[in-house]
Amino acid sequence: MSNYKLVEPNDFVIGLRSFQHGISHSTVRGIVSPAYTVLRQTGSLDPQFVKHYFRSILLISHLANITQGIRQGQAIDIEAFQNLSLPVPPxxxxxxxxxxxxxxxxxxxxxxxxxxxxxxxxxxxxxxxxxxxxxxxxxxxxxxxxxxxxxxxxxxWKLMKVGRYFKTSSGTTPRTSNPAYFDGNHFWVNTGDLRDAAVESPKKTVTDLALADYPTLKVHQAGSLAVAMYGATTGRVGILGVPACVNQACCVLSEMGPVSSLYAFLWFRGHREEILRLASGGGQPNISQDLVRGLRIPAxxxxxxxxxxxxxxxxxxxxxxxxxxxxxxxxxxxxxxxxxxxxxxxxxxxxxxxxxxxxxxxxxx
CATH class of the missing domain: 1.10.287.1120 (Bipartite methylase S protein)
Structure with missing residues (x-):
């Protein structure tokens, strides 16, 4: 770490995106990588004034004008920065x-x-x-x-298991190494699409070949309720706004009569935290189809x-x-x-x- 740079309290640090957000002020002693530039003030400058000055629109506009590179590779030209004239009061x-x-x-x-x-x-x-x-x-x-x-x-009201009110199923993920399975005519819902709202336009699609080669990959009717069983959105739900397939991390509830998907949609949202406590798993809880079917819902x-x-x-x-x-x-x-x-x-x-x-x-x- 010999190339790392020491940062003292009241130093300023030019980061990779300072031209967007301004130059950062440090209140602690530490180090930064060689990718950063450390500024240590000299002369008659008040650190608190400089902190605000370095976050002003004026200074940020100067920094934007002396950046080099494009997109993610953009960085401030330090030599040009050193030549900036910044008027300050007494x-x-x-x-x-x-x-x-x-x-x-x-x-x-x-x-x-x-x-x-x-x-x-x-x-x-x-x-x-x-x-x-x-x-x-x-x-x-x-x-x-x-x-x-x-x-x-x-x-x-009646209290019944979800499995008595709904038919449940999940899907699968076709082999990703075969491009013939993707970018087809059938929407394919992943847990990231479930945001406690209607799923109107899923990002991914699969082909007829994928449905033919994977029996568990079925098209579910619009209006069905999907529940995220694991992943970053575990417990979140979505109403299919279009006919769609799902991956293996989604549990789809199809109506069988007594309870509507829209009502169950509200119930799952109202009780997500409690349902997650029933889930298994370490750092990230997992919900199984059996757990979903066994939940009792009043209606x-x-x-x-x-x-x-x-x-x-x-x-x-x-x-x-x-x-x-x-x-x-x-x-x-x-x-x-x-x-x-x-x-x-x-x-x-x-x-x-x-x-x-x-x-x-x-x-x-």
Missing amino acids: LEEQRRIAGFLDAETARIDRIVAASQRQSELLNDRLVESFRALTTTAGSERPVATGIPWMPRMHHD PSRVDQEVIVSRGNALESATARQRALQVRRVSLLTERRQALITAAVTGQFDVSTASGRNVTDGVSA
């Missing part, structure tokens, strides 16, 4: 600007964190709503189910299921709108943060009087 003014920006960016960061937390809570509330809709549904005298992780259900009449699905869809639409507003808020706050930094470090306004604040020697009153 040290006392640097400290005032840094104090103002420290306070303002911290405030914006707190609002961003709160907005992101609100988005998480919106999702938690939606899942809890699905759980309630598909178990007790507001019953004033719910009955016991005998299931520890789903203790009660509506008094008028009302088909008419009432339609009502519950309609309510669930309305809740999801409302949650999506709220989440979009939160995302928009975070985006605007991020833009404001960046614009504020750039305006302050380039002297576009007097930070001593900005926002009604009195800022002296880096401390905002």
Whole structure:
């Protein structure tokens, strides 16, 4: 590691993508690989001011103009960087600007964190709503189910195993070394396609030859429910929006009458965490077809299921709108943060009087 470089507190590090995000400020002692450049300041510079300056739009635009290479190979021309002329105010003014920006960016960061937390809570509330809709549904005298992780259900509903309500099956993966099996006329769903939504346009397809050579590779009807049994999306579900085959990591539930796929879709989403606790496996849990078939799901009449699905869809639409507003808020706050930094470090306004604040020697009153 003799070519690695030492980084001290208050050093700055030019990374491989600094021309996109600015130059990073270090608060600790450590090392970086030869691919990075370490800047150690000299002269009358306040480290906090420089930290903000190096993340400003002004500096990033300079860095973008002195990059070499294309795409992933892009890197900053260090010699050109050394020749940049960066106007900075006197040290006392640097400290005032840094104090103002420290306070303002911290405030914006707190609002961003709160907005992101609100988005998480919106999702938690939606899942809890699905759980309630598909178990007790507001019953004033719910009955016991005998299931520890789903203790009660509506008094008028039936509790049956999934295997009694649905026909279950999975698929397979054709030999990848044979290109004749892929890019055909049949959609082929993988667990990555299951995102708790309708699967309208799976990325992969298979051919008639694949279906002929692999008996377990069958085309399932649109409207069937698919559950991810293992992989990064274990426990997630999707409604097939088109006829499709699946790979071996997907369990497909085909309706047999009493329970609709759309209702089961809500129930699986409302109880994913509990189902995952039943799964086997080490670092990443696996769900088997036997486990899915053995799950007991409470369900009302088909008419009432339609009502519950309609309510669930309305809740999801409302949650999506709220989440979009939160995302928009975070985006605007991020833009404001960046614009504020750039305006302050380039002297576009007097930070001593900005926002009604009195800022002296880096401390905002």
